[in-house]
Amino acid sequence: MDSLSRRQKSKVRRMISEAHVSESEAIRLLKANNWNHAKALQESQSSTSSIIPKPPVTPQYSKLDDLFDQYKNKETGKIDPMGIQSFFRDIDVDIMDILSLIVCWKINARSLAEIPRDVFVQGWKNLGCDSIDSMKKQMPAFRKSIENEQNFEKFYQFLFDFAKENPDYRFLKVPEASALWSVILQSRFDLLDDWLEFLEKNPKLTITKDAWNLLLDFSKTVSKDLSNYDETAAWPSIIDDFVEYVQEKQKK
Template sequence: MPPAYTAQQKAAISQFMSFTQMDRAAAVRVLKSHGWDAQNAVNAYYSGGGGGSNASSATKATLNKLFDKYRENAAGEPDLVGVDGTMSYLQQLEVDLEGMDSLAALEIIQAPTMGEITREGFVNGWLERDCDTIDKQKAYLGNLKTQLPADKATFTRVYKYTFFLAKTGQQKAVALEAATAYWDLLFASPLSAVKWSTPNNPWLDWWKEFLEASWKKSVNKDMWNETLKFAQLTLQDESISFWNEESSWPSVIDDFVEWVKNEKRGGAEQKTEEMEY
């Protein structure tokens, strides 16, 4: 009789087969060798299963050659891909240029801005994942997309890195309009592991409404990161009982809590007055 697999193992087999087109028996062998981790198994499959310094050197050389294809100014900026090359590269990866998967791709290669790629970030990012061709990178990102909605650790990494992508020039903060657009993308995307809204509390809409009316400043790194922490807590505790005046939240979040209580929840609870006779 064939061995009995757990539901998780069956899901891993199905996922691995769908990405690699391998037969079931071969899929099981590869998955067993990778502790039934489908994502690692897929990555290993597309990397050719190689290893050692020779394989790394060959992969690095291939990645450098691939990077060179997208440069606009090879003589003047040999280690930089600009806006046109970046867009061309992302299109070849078949990611949504306005979607969260493009942010995930740019986080992997540590892009300094939305429209630039450095040689170091590109080579090191994909070398670490053993993906030295467009096809392997596409497969990696395709697998990542299936994982993202349930992977809060990866989502957090992408979310925090987006702050650096959203900045312009040497600025230390993100313009409010840009930050709001990225919050919309990160907290409402089908790929998001933190969808900041519930049937009774449209948190993201409230947050944007509050900021538009009450916050005219830019968004610094602390505010950006604390918003994610606050969002996750509100999804766990919609009454916001975790918040108190002694908490060390940024003042903008303190103000938002008061705004929600007063503007969306009718103010402080009204005590029933005793009737006078």
């Protein structure tokens, strides 16, 4: 800045202060505008505004109430099974696919029999979605989320209460539990077919929360040939009985 006149140096300092630019940029702007401070400042502001990213579009959560109204049963004020099927169809999710269960987990729905307004609206609001399109865009990430073992465990544990026929029950009936296991433990449990067969032959059994949770541990830690099964470990009796069943099958 030594080659500049006192007046030019003053303009440079003023430009640095007002435009929040470096000394070299202040000189460049002033020279480009024939040392006209007002024009140089205007160019600086115009240049800065052009590189500032536009703020993200804020979801309009009032749309969620309107969306809920499209699917709700007018008599109950809740989304019933027919409305749930329509909703999943609109977001391109097969209700028989595990993704439908993941969606319920993500929005914290308590049942596939009905979804009340507060659960639907707050659930999707928490996920930053306010339209069918924005929900559709989340589906690949939803599906991928359970590839993480900790997430899968949370998802798995959520499903016990979700699937209960009556929220006051402390157990799942075999048909309910089997239907879920056949979907969620595919490719995760080497003995899944044997387990489902065992349950089919013992339909009066009930599945406690402890048995539900520990089956996941069993599926991850015990080998298909049961060679590392520890009879002294505190497995639920239903799992002990299952091991005996498989061992008898393997002897034949």
